[in-house]
Amino acid sequence: MSAQLIDGNALAAQIKAEVTAEVAALKTRGIHPGLAVVLVGDDPASQVYVSHKVKDSEQVGIHSVLERMEATTSEVALLAKVEALNNDPSIHGILVQMPLPKHIDSQKVIAAINPAKDVDGFHVVNAGALAVGLPGFWPCTPHGAMKMIESIGMNLRGKHAVVIGRSNIVGKPMAQMLLNQSATVTICHSATLNLKEICLCADVIVAAVGKQNVVTKDMVKAGAVVIDVGMNRNSQGKLCGDVDFGAVREVAGFITPVPGGVGPMTRALLLVNTLKAAGA
Numbered sequence: 001m002s003a004q005l006i007d008g009n010a011l012a013a014q015i016k017a018e019v020t021a022e023v024a025a026l027k028t029r030g031i032h033p034g035l036a037v038v039l040v041g042d043d044p045a046s047q048v049y050v051s052h053k054v055k056d057s058e059q060v061g062i063h064s065v066l067e068r069m070e071a072t073t074s075e076v077a078l079l080a081k082v083e084a085l086n087n088d089p090s091i092h093g094i095l096v097q098m099p100l101p102k103h104i105d106s107q108k109v110i111a112a113i114n115p116a117k118d119v120d121g122f123h124v125v126n127a128g129a130l131a132v133g134l135p136g137f138w139p140c141t142p143h144g145a146m147k148m149i150e151s152i153g154m155n156l157r158g159k160h161a162v163v164i165g166r167s168n169i170v171g172k173p174m175a176q177m178l179l180n181q182s183a184t185v186t187i188c189h190s191a192t193l194n195l196k197e198i199c200l201c202a203d204v205i206v207a208a209v210g211k212q213n214v215v216t217k218d219m220v221k222a223g224a225v226v227i228d229v230g231m232n233r234n235s236q237g238k239l240c241g242d243v244d245f246g247a248v249r250e251v252a253g254f255i256t257p258v259p260g261g262v263g264p265m266t267r268a269l270l271l272v273n274t275l276k277a278a279g280a
């Protein structure tokens with residue numbers, strides 16, 4: 001058996017088409033959704049990510065502003081920039097690209113973003129809203145992963161979902177979203193002793209580690225849904241996920257590829273959040 005692919009590019013294109021129509025409808029009401037992306041420094045990967053975010057916004061009709069700041073920018077100057085964007089009525093969503101240079105406290109910067117403009121969903125107000133089931137912005141990557149599970153029509157109630165990784169931006173919110181759908185959730189991390197045995201019980205595995213081949217064929221139950229959030233470079237410099245894709249595909253029921261999986265969905269969900277921030 002070979003697993004069915006969950007095509008992130010196709011799903012993201014569908015979401016972008018919906019956002020394009022909703023942006024156009026908002027504009028007829030005099031609202032022009034605006035997104036500000038702040039990039040501090042010149043990290044090559046971050047530069048690629050922000051250029052994608054700006055391009056995606058333009059494609060769907062969202063006004064986007066890229067604020068570039070020097071790597072030597074002080075924390076005070078960055079906080080002042082965030083405050084200016086908080087007060088700018090043409091900007092509905094603010095995203096500060098992570099990671100920030102070491103001399104800047106990321107948590108302080110995230111806390112400075114108006115939660116109503118926090119389209120990354122990293123602010124403690126939005127994390128808390130997700131935890132207690134109140135409306136708010138959900139982090140784009142796990143939300144995109146949830147949409148991928150939804151797309152195959154899987155009812156998560158009573159299913160065992162294993163999330164590998166416990167970061168604030170992927171693992172924890174992913175586990176929370178799965179729990180909110182009444183899955184039985186196990187969160188694994190670097191101190192987990194019996195990862196293989198836990199994964200073998202899973203109906204859904206979400207790998208969000210950042211290490212190639214963390215999930216191998218012998219860890220996956222036949223027919224399981226495998227969502228690969230990881231983004232790594234293999235020895236040939238090619239983009240790959242955390243899952244040994246070729247082998248795991250032989251046992252899984254559904255699997256997401258890297259590239260073309262969670263990545264494009266993350267970008268699409270940022271547009272959804274920006275639209276929501278603008279009042280759609």
Ligand code: NAP
Nearest residue numbers: 141165166167170189190208209210229230231262263266
């Ligand atoms: P992170 O903050 O580095 O967290 C990685 C998590 O993996 C940690 O919780 C860590 O455990 C756990 N871990 C490390 N080694 C492990 C092992 N051998 N077994 C089990 N767990 C292990 O990373 P992140 O920001 O969550 O990102 C995870 C991956 O997703 C990265 O590859 C990142 O590039 C990718 N990503 C992709 C997108 C996208 O759009 N596709 C978006 C965001 C992130 P401890 O907590 O114990 O250290």
